[in-house]
Amino acid sequence: MSSEKFKAAIKKLAQVDNQTDRAVVISVDKNELTCVVQTVADDLELEGIKLKPVFNDGDLSKMGLILFPAVGSYVIIGQVDGDNTDMIIISCSEIESVGLDTATALKLLISGDGKLNLNTVLTTFNDGKNGGIPLLKPLTDIINKLQKKVNALSDAFDTHVHLGVSTGGGVSGIPKTKAPARIDPLIITDDIENKRIVQ
Structure with missing residues (x-):
């Protein structure tokens, strides 16, 4: 990391008034429900940005509703409880897929190519x-x-x-x-x- 980027990173850690940033998605980890982004303002690469704020006591299999941003899309990232080391995706310009998991263990994944993956005991249409x-x-x-x-x-x-x-x-x-x-x-x-x- 260059000295300029290091200074920008220190400045970002010290910020208390700006709790959101615009960034571009570099990669997405669907297992850990995190992504790597690069901030638009100062080109900082930030890792471990959460795709959702609540992880159900650490059980990532119970993911609730989650939007997986597309690589290269723009996102707004925000701090959780004002903690600039704990950040989440607030919104994204393009969704690669959508996941849903309810309390009854229903799992649904809709991918960007229109494929629907559904794991349930009974599925009813019409x-x-x-x-x-x-x-x-x-x-x-x-x-x-x-x-x-x-x-x-x-x-x-x-x-x-x-x-x-x-x-x-x-x-x-x-x-x-x-x-x-x-x-x-x-x-x-x-x-x-x-x-x-x-x-």
Whole structure:
């Protein structure tokens, strides 16, 4: 650190009247819920800037509502209880993602690219009137079985010949081929429904 930056840092530590600063985000640590910023006024690099003021007795997994600023975005940082060694993000110009964690252990993360990550026991959309969303793998397996059976029936029908039948008054004989067995058991909703998500 140059002597000028060192003087600026000492001056900042001594400030009591200015409790907020504008800064640019250099990096974000989503595990520690902190970021590194560079102040706009004097180009000081500050580490350990909190993304939220309360850490629930040190348990970072219970993060409440938190905004993760985008790297390169502008933020306003402020002191906690006038302590210039304990600073938090007050607002940011651009959000990279949003996290939410409630007292019931619901975890929700919405990223800037529109992806939604939700970890919960039951998710309901549209009052749950349409039932659960099907599980893709079991549904695909069932459709594949049906397709194979239909293909086998189609092949059997196309090649089916009655022995002993001739033009005119012939006699029917024993079929050379037999139709495939029926599909059992019948499909039920529980086989393909994901009960954790209803719409």
